Amino acid sequence: MISVKELVEKSTKITIPQNFIxxxxxxxxxxxxxxxxxPPIIDMSRLLSPQYSRSELLKLHSACIExxxxQVTRRVHNLYQ
Known part of the structure; x- marks a missing residue:
């Protein structure tokens, strides 16, 4: 299967393959x-939380796939101040 990057690099006229539609x-x-x-919103503080890290990681995975x-919320460095 050809990637989007390969489509752009190899073509001057882009036709979208069926698998991308x-x-x-x-x-x-x-x-x-x-x-x-x-777009999905990922709470970075939940990724570090023992209670929520698994569910937020699954949400992140789904966001990347789908x-x-x-969108990212909560800056991680603020959690430890």
Whole structure:
């Protein structure tokens, strides 16, 4: 399977391969940002917490697989001040 990086490097005209197209989602017909999907939010302090680290790590894993990005909350260095 070809990666997105390889597509960009090898092509002057990019055609999106079928394996990158998700047919299970409806196309958005609006440009209203309030209707756009919200990326997952990862709480970095929970990654260090014995109580929540496993669930937050699973959430991080899912965000990387499904979205390829995530939003980070709470700066870790503030936890120890």
């Amino acid at each position: 998700r047919l299970d989602q409806e196309a958005s017909t609006t440009s209203d940002p309030s209707t756009f999907p919200t 979205w390829g990005l995530f």
